[in-house]
Amino acid sequence: MLLSYLIFNVNSELCTYNSKKKYSDLIIKHPELTEQFNFMSEQPIPLWYTDKYLNSLNEIKDTLQNCQQSISTIIIYGMVNKDCDAGESAGGYNKNINDYTNFITNLHKEVNNRNIIYIVEPDALALSMDNKCGVGNNYISYIKNAINILSENKNSIIYLDIGYWVLIYDDQQVKNVINIINNIDPNKKIKGFSLNLSNYRSNIEMINACKKIIDLSVHQYTCIIDTSRNANGPDEKNTWCNAKNAGIGNTPTKDTGNDIIDYFMWLKPAIEVDGHCYGSENSFQSSQPAGGDDIEYFKLLWNNSQSTIDNQNNNNEFSDEYLIKNNPFDSMESQCKSDDNVCKDNVNKRRDAVNRGKNKNDYDKKTDKNNKKTDKKTDKNNKKTDKKNNKNSLRCSE
Numbered sequence: 001m002l003l004s005y006l007i008f009n010v011n012s013e014l015c016t017y018n019s020k021k022k023y024s025d026l027i028i029k030h031p032e033l034t035e036q037f038n039f040m041s042e043q044p045i046p047l048w049y050t051d052k053y054l055n056s057l058n059e060i061k062d063t064l065q066n067c068q069q070s071i072s073t074i075i076i077y078g079m080v081n082k083d084c085d086a087g088e089s090a091g092g093y094n095k096n097i098n099d100y101t102n103f104i105t106n107l108h109k110e111v112n113n114r115n116i117i118y119i120v121e122p123d124a125l126a127l128s129m130d131n132k133c134g135v136g137n138n139y140i141s142y143i144k145n146a147i148n149i150l151s152e153n154k155n156s157i158i159y160l161d162i163g164y165w166v167l168i169y170d171d172q173q174v175k176n177v178i179n180i181i182n183n184i185d186p187n188k189k190i191k192g193f194s195l196n197l198s199n200y201r202s203n204i205e206m207i208n209a210c211k212k213i214i215d216l217s218v219h220q221y222t223c224i225i226d227t228s229r230n231a232n233g234p235d236e237k238n239t240w241c242n243a244k245n246a247g248i249g250n251t252p253t254k255d256t257g258n259d260i261i262d263y264f265m266w267l268k269p270a271i272e273v274d275g276h277c278y279g280s281e282n283s284f285q286s287s288q289p290a291g292g293d294d295i296e297y298f299k300l301l302w303n304n305s306q307s308t309i310d311n312q313n314n315n316n317e318f319s320d321e322y323l324i325k326n327n328p329f330d331s332m333e334s335q336c337k338s339d340d341n342v343c344k345d346n347v348n349k350r351r352d353a354v355n356r357g358k359n360k361n362d363y364d365k366k367t368d369k370n371n372k373k374t375d376k377k378t379d380k381n382n383k384k385t386d387k388k389n390n391k392n393s394l395r396c397s398e
Helices: 002-009 017-029 031-041 056-065 097-111 139-150 171-184 203-217 295-305 320-325 341-397
Strands: 047-050 072-077 116-120 156-162 192-195 222-226 261-265
Touching (some): 139 156, 156 171, 171 203
Parallel strands (some): 116 156, 156 192, 192 222
């Protein structure tokens, strides 16, 4: 059931070299998962360019040499003191802004003028708001530096990653995000944003988040949604680390059913964990560090996808009419902290706005129905008049 759905959405534009390389090695180690890994190997995944691995640039070279006829996606994750909040992905050889500049410049030189998709620094922007740890670590300067260097390649398409939690609750917070974006990228070098990276939010929720950015920024940005683990949406506690309820979502594709969503992508390979995730009852506890492969967690994701994936292949799911009927905000209030009345008020305001759209649609449908009744009645009266006129005409002719 999972395979029959997912194969329909295979994207031939994005390079699958990294997938084939990764999963062919895993098949040798775990032949009992040959069917699953053969399927996974046909789906494009990005290459993470990070200062945590000394061989990262060589992997970029290898990928580019083997993806001459397709587009590679590179996620850049090399800031000093990255992941300053959770710490699962902390560390690396970049120690200051000069190291980071060289790190980005080396990548730019290697890619040169190839067609490429860049996703810049997961979570860095969201961690630079509300006096979070990214402010003290000067994340914004790193992001700005990366965009300025990478955009020298006019064939690059750049997306800035935004953590979902600064987009789905509070419109003022979205406006604050936009102010930061305008500071980072005043000349609009980026195409848009990657959403839900390494997380579990539903497609519907992220489509609405993308719409919100576009509406409030008054700029036609577009988005990528990470669907690698979002088939079931978040759990009731918004678990972010190896969520046990997670399942593999839509396969990578441009056929998203929505003009503002450029791609569904598997930005977080399903077999790679978020970290050890010790101490959370809703998290899968792994012996592997962040980015490590965990076979048991992969099996969990695979099995969790079986019963939830059937209806995701309906493009009507993402139409405006569907969003009105199936808005995600009704479930958001329960995700607010119990004492966070501001969060609850904002959710209710957004629910009311959606409902107003629904009521308008209901009114339009009712009006349309009444118009059809009026047209039908008018047509019937016209036929009676024509029949009477014809009869009078016959009398006159006699």
